[in-house]
Amino acid sequence: MLAWRNLVHDKIRLAVTVTGIVFAVVLIVVELGLFIGFTTTTSSLIDQSGADLWISARNVPFIEQGTPFSERKLSTVMATPGVAAASKYVLRFAEWKRPDGGQDSVLVVGFDLQTRLGAPWNIIAGQVDDLRQPDAVFIDDIYRERLGAARVGQVVEVQGRRARIAGFTQGIRAFTTSPYVFTRFKAAQNYTVLREDETVYLLVKAKPNVDVEGLRRRLAARLPSIDVMTTAEFSRRTRLFWMFTTGAGLAVLLAAVLGLVVGIVIVAQTIYATTVDHIREYATLKAIGASNWYLYKVIVLQAVISALIGYALGIVIAVLVIRGSKESGAAILLPPGMVAGMLVLTLVMCVSAAIFSIRKVTRLDPALVFKG
Amino acid sequence: MSDSAIRVRDVSKTFAQGAAAVRALAGVDLDIDCGELMLLMGPSGSGKTTLLSIMGCMLRPCRGSVSILGEEVTGLSERDLPRVRRDWIGFVFQGFNLFPTLTAVDNVGLAFDLRGLPRRQASRRATELLEQVDLGDKRDAFPADLSGGQKQRVAIARAIAGDPWVVLADEPTASLDTRSGRVVMKLLRGLAHDRGRAIVIVTHDNRLLEYADRIVQIEDGSIVSDSASAGGAGERSVHS
Known part of the structure; x- marks a missing residue:
């Protein structure tokens, strides 16, 4: 009282x-x-990828810094016991041409439509399958105005090539100043001028009940020239880079x-x-x-x-x-x-x-x- | 039970004041009986309030002992002293010390709350006490809405809530006009003579002499006189 x-x-x-x-x-x-x-x-693309393991070139400090390597490593990965699925993944900068003629830097995210590892999430317009169209891209709702992309179906230009808005996500912010542009891997190769036989990452999904750390060690032993990291490890590495290096x-x-x-x-x-x-x-x-x-x-x-x-x-x-x-x-x-x-x-x-x-x-x- | 409600033996108290030591009490002996209203008088700084604080178990003497209702309290732990203050002693303060956020009935009820009484029961008994001090119609008034005399009567109701054998009052009429002071003193005298409580009042006010059974004069920390009051004794004989 x-x-x-x-x-x-x-x-x-x-x-x-x-x-x-x-x-x-x-x-x-x-x-x-x-x-x-x-x-x-900083690490949302990694955390939301759905992959258990990330394979990259040696000593990539954070996700945006990936460098290309031969896509032939994919067959080695697929042949490794315990791997349920594996696919190529690209994340590279490209130029986006706005309707007003201005240019903006974007980060093109290319993923495999088969495995859907690394696909966009929080989709508010369109479906992932809409990205099967050769020039289809998704951007986030936050960047509509900035990129001059007002509606689904609008045709835009990425790295001098035609692209068409097929859908929008919500709340997928890019940590850098360059918005993410999601598309299928093949299209991303074109937009980012990546050689046909190259990839920037390989994403791996382990079979159910397979020890992910054990699988990581087996893959690392088979792929000595590149890095194999668990998703948590790569996520932490990226976060720590941005947290303490910048x-x-x-x-x-x-x-x-x-x-x-x-x-x-x-x-x-x-x-x-x-x-x-x-x-x-x-x-x-x-x-x-x-x-x-x-x-x-x-x-x-x-x-x-x-x-x-x-x-x-x-x-x-x-x-x-x-x-x-x-x-x-x-x-x-x-x-x-x-x-x-x-x-x-x-x-x-x-x-x-x-x-x-x-x-x-x-x-x-x-x-x-x-x-x- | 002992006839002496309070027994003070050879009590001394010294306060540190910077590097110097100030002697507030020097070997005081005093017995206060149940049913007695005693005035403790003396000039400022004579040690009256220090003696009152020691009798009220708020201050420990440097030497000597104090017994209340036959129990030696000087050696009690800090944990036990609140029980002694709560169960055996009622306090009335010069500045009333009512809780401004509580109504009259809640101020009195607080004393029952301290004793663990359920709220409804505490409220009922607090109302009864307010009626005893003729403030039944002010039960829901906040202290800010009461006169000085009314506030002091609420404080007296709070002081006697635990039906204590000893009531210690520090200048209870100092902030009151003559009429209110008289009402308060009659209440305190009634407690002594009708209910057999030991009442100790620290005061400078000579107008209170007529209510006293006994007057103790203290100077420089020592009792210099201890005498029965003719007026008080007369009053007392009427009641007893």
Whole structure:
């Protein structure tokens, strides 16, 4: 009762407390969302490929940096026990000519329509099978305006060759400034000027119940001149490259850490100030016989109520911010795990700050009540 | 039970003030009986409030002992002291120390809440106590809406919620006008004489002398006089 009344009696103080928590929640969610969006975007093509193994030229540091090698390695892969499917895959830069005559750089993603390893996902217009047409391409909805591709069926030009929009995906952002253009492998070879007997990657699907790491070792032994990586390994390698080799990654990481620290400081300061505001009342409670446990209950309950209100409002605002940013180039993700984690973090932050202020309260001299 | 509600023996207290030590109490002996209203008087800095804090188990003496209702409390742990304050002692403060966020009935009910009473029962008993102090019609008023005298009566209701044997009051009338002060003092005297409680009041106010059974003067940390009050004794004999 006292905890709730203390909170709601002074609505301005409650508003200040909740605003502090809301600000912290929004800051942390947006910064962490940016960080997760950053890491997810850098490796989304790998993570969503459906492949278990990626085969590339030696020491490819990240997915966009793949270099061609002979496609004849595919038959060796197919002949290896435990392989359910394998196909060629290309990811290379090309020039996109906009209807207004301007040019833009794009990343052409060529995959095999048979195995569908590396195919686009989140398709909102058209079907993957539509890419069987020789010049069909998919782009993401986010880049419609930028690439001047307004509708399905529109004819465009990629690397001086005709292409036709066959469908759109949603939310497949490119990490670099060049949007992805999905097409079948053969078309991609043409758009990226890749030799007919070359591929940039080979994607491998293991048979059910086959140990993927074991299969990776067997393939590596058969293909000594190239790299065989598990999808997780290549994904991690790509993410780490962008995270630590480029300034952008470190900046996002630093911003996320700072967001977390600043958020914690704001919440701690807010809850601490709220407790200290009531310090004389807590001294009275101690004087009239309240145990320390009773004081803990009041203060922690106050913190929990503030945390829940601040969290609920903060998440709503963060969702609005994230929705608003969808149209921009920034990818801010809010996975369900983060929503739940943020609730725990908010409660932990508020209760920790309350416990910190409790130390001040429990060490209170109850005789303070007699001092004027 | 011992006749002495509070027994103070050879209590000394020294406070550190920077590098210097300030002696607040020096070997105080005092017995306060049940049914007695005692005024503790003296100039500022004489040690009145320090003695009250020690008797109220809020401050530990540097030397000596304090017994309440026959139990030695000086050596009790910090964990046990809240129980002593809650069950045996009621406090009335100069500044009322009501919770501004709670209504009158909830302020009193809080004392029952500390004792683990269910909310509905606490509310009913708090209402009864407010009626006893003639504030039944103010049960839902917040402290900000009450006069000084009304606030102090709510504080008295809270102080006696646990039916304590000892009530310690620090300048309970200092913030009140004469009429309200009289009402408050009559309430406290009633507690002593009608219900046999030991009431200790720290005050500078000579107008309270007429309510006292006993007046203890303290100066420089020592008791310099301890006498029965003619007016108080007279009143007491009427009630007893």
